[in-house]
Amino acid sequence: MPTVEIYTSPTCGYCHAAKRLLTQKGVSFTEVDVARDPARRPEMMQRANGRRTVPQIFIDGRHVGGCDDLYALEESGKLDPLLTAT
Template sequence: MKPIEIYTSPLCGFCHAAKRLLTQKGVGFTEIDVLRDPDRKPEMIQRADGRRTVPQIFIGETHVGGCDDLFELERSGKLDPLLAA
């Protein structure tokens, strides 16, 4: 399974929703809290093509985007194949 990284902030409801969906799917992920570790935020912005909001989700080398993007992949049936690849 590809490694999953999610850049988050503790007060972000969208971050919690994205993490909950991944947990329900039974996949592990690495959480990078940009509030606790602000030095990682520029890295997130660069990897996310300038996007500054959290969450920013990466599955392997694929930038999924934010919470809405993750849930759209789930609704369209594309999340499971991406996770399994």
């Protein structure tokens, strides 16, 4: 199972939606709350090519984008192969 990381903040509806989709798919993920740990935001931005908004999602270290990007992968049938790749 690939490693999934998601940078979030507690009041972000898009973060909740992204986590809900991953949970529905039975995917475990590591969550980094940048509101609780603001020192991690520059790390997120560097990894996400300058993107400042949350969520920012990574699968096996590869940046897949935010919530809309995650749902676009799901709708196009490209998310499951990323989540099952070894």
